[in-house]
Amino acid sequence: MSISKNQSKIIxxxxxxxxxxxxxLFIAEGVKVVNELLNSSLEIDTLFAVDDFQIDIPENKITRISEKDLQKISNLKTPNKVLGLFKIPNDKLxxxxxxxVALEDVNDPGNLGxxxxxxxxxxxxQLLCSKETVDCYNQKVVQASMGSLTRVSITYIDLEMYLTASTLPTFIADMDGENVYKSQLPREGVLIMGNEANGVSDKIKVLIKNKISIPRFGEMQETESLNVATATAILLSEFKRSF
Amino acid sequence: MSISKNQSKIIxxxxxxxxxxxxxLFIAEGVKVVNELLNSSLEIDTLFAVDDFQIDIPENKITRISEKDLQKISNLKTPNKVLGLFKIPNDKLxxxxxxxVALEDVNDPGNLGxxxxxxxxxxxxQLLCSKETVDCYNQKVVQASMGSLTRVSITYIDLEMYLTASTLPTFIADMDGENVYKSQLPREGVLIMGNEANGVSDKIKVLIKNKISIPRFGEMQETESLNVATATAILLSEFKRSF
Known part of the structure; x- marks a missing residue:
């Protein structure tokens, strides 16, 4: 079988x-990622797979294609046996x-992943994203987040409105904030992380109660601030470590 | 002025x-990164810059070029005014x-950066890298690490030999290790992080005394292990937080 012109255009x-x-619909590629998504609550639309990709789903969902055809539709440098079209699920409650965790305008797909x-x-x-945050079904996000995409509920939302309405304690990473290693962090709360270049905007900042900082141990004051993904790693670790 | 054929070939x-x-020699690009490197102990070889890039270094180090020529030699999608050739410094003591921190065969330039x-x-x-770890003067590493590249001493070394000789306590991240949140971590030691796909090799593992783990809080056992860079972020934070 091969790929129809129409299918190729949609992909x-x-x-x-x-x-x-x-x-x-969104695209996921490669044996590992596709298998993780097939084993999740996501619904498959069509799977384009080369002959030696074996998988236990109804044959009418699979379109067997040649390595050459896979190469044509793949966005990976080295295509890996299978490309799946999955259905984007409806928003959850x-x-x-x-x-x-709430993200304001995080741009880089690798960081979101x-x-x-x-x-x-x-x-x-629950992960909240401002409307300007990169789409979580962007293929680079899908490949970077792997199966985690199906286990975290991701909602695109008006952050300003949400934070105005929410009664949870709110936290932002800020160089002038309290040393996070000395802070009592609660079990519940919203941690807001900002855009790679500009951080959290002023209109959001005024809505946030608690400022926390990750101390810099290097002596050099020129040190770049931490990347948003590594800062999130350290702060989530701090929120969770005492419970 | 323009770029000679020979210069273009070297670049x-x-x-x-x-x-x-x-x-x-190695390449760094863009106003921010080049400025950081110019303000460091690194020595500049040649700076290729468009007319409106102003900088206080001897004019004989600068070759003024057109935007079009910059486009030709740049490795960035959107070239940003300047490309510098810097001299690779000699190994430090x-x-x-x-x-x-010691890395075994970390492959991804973004992760190393x-x-x-x-x-x-x-x-x-001091950062130690196995010989198979991606080169720290790879341009993607340079762009991702920014000025930090000049403030951390990076040495490529035979890790097995080094660990055999070293008397410092050694640590590895391992799912079966002691919960890092409950461990007494020393001020001095070597933290070894492994390759993205395979982790730390067996021949290195046998040389490491202490196993520590970052507990997983999500209920799903399928969760991918943490990326090597985010795991390093959390572990360094744990090593430093009590001092």
Whole structure:
């Protein structure tokens, strides 16, 4: 079998968010990532796979293709046996308790992917993203977050409105904040992380009660601030370590 | 002025480690990174800059070029005013005390760049890399580590030999290790982090005394292990937080 012109056109279009939203589909590639997603609550639309990819799903969901055809539709440097079109699930109910991470305008797909994995690791089941944050169904995010994408509930939301309404304690990483190693951190709260270049915007900052800082141990004052994903790693570790 | 054929050939060759070692030069690009390196102990060889890049170094070190020529030699998607050729410094004396990070075969330039920034942040002045670890003068590492590259001493070394000879306590991240949140960590020691896919090799593992683990809080056992850079972030934070 081969790929129809129409299928090929849809697959190409899915590199753009507006077409992912129109078709309610996203792409995942490679044996490991596709297997993780197949074993999750996600629904598969079509699986394009070479002959020696064996998997226990109804044959009518699988389109067997040649290595050459896979090469054509793949976005990876070295395509790996399978490309899946998965259905974007409907938004889940917002979780109102527990530890929540909120991202304002995080741009880099690799950073979002890493943060989704961190949420999964540290048992943060709700991740909030401002509307300007990179789309979690962007293929680079899918590949970086792997199966974690299906275990963390990700909601795109008006952060300003959410924070105005929420009664949970709110936290921001800020150089002038309290030393996080000396802070009593609660079990529940919202940790807000900002854009790679600009941090958290002023309009959001005024809504946040608690400022915490990760102390710098190097003597050099020129040291770049920590990357948003590594700062999230350290702060989530601090929130969780005493419980 | 424009770029000579010979210069252009050298610049292109520097994407390969063997030519960086032959010419003892590496590339850094963009206003921010180049400025940080110019303000460090590194020596500049040649700076290729467009007319409106102003900088206080001897004019004979600067070759003024057009935006179009910069485009030709740049490895960035959007070239940013300047590309510098810097001299690779000679190896510094190995530091034998303090907290040391050692990497075995870390492949991804982004991960190495992030780890160099983390060492800088947490005051780790000596980073050891196995010979198979990605070269720290790879341009992606340079761009990701920014000025931190000049503040952390990075030495490529036979790790097995080093660990056999060292008398410092040695630590490895291992799922079966002691909960790091409950461990007494010393001021001095060597933290060894492994390759992205395979972790630390058996021949190195047998030389390491202490196993520590970052507990997983998510309930799902399928959660991917943490990425090597985020795990390093959390562990360095734990080593430093009580001092």
């Amino acid at each position: 190409t279009s899915l590199s753009q968010k507006k077409y992912r939203q129109k078709h309610k 917002l979780q109102k308790n527990g530890l929540i 890493t943060i989704i994995r961190l949420c999964d690791w540290f048992g943060v089941s | 292109t060759s520097l994407s390969q480690k063997k030519y960086r070692q032959k010419h003892k 190995l530091q034998k005390n303090g907290l040391i 992030t780890i160099i920034r983390l060492c800088d942040w947490f005051g780790v002045s």
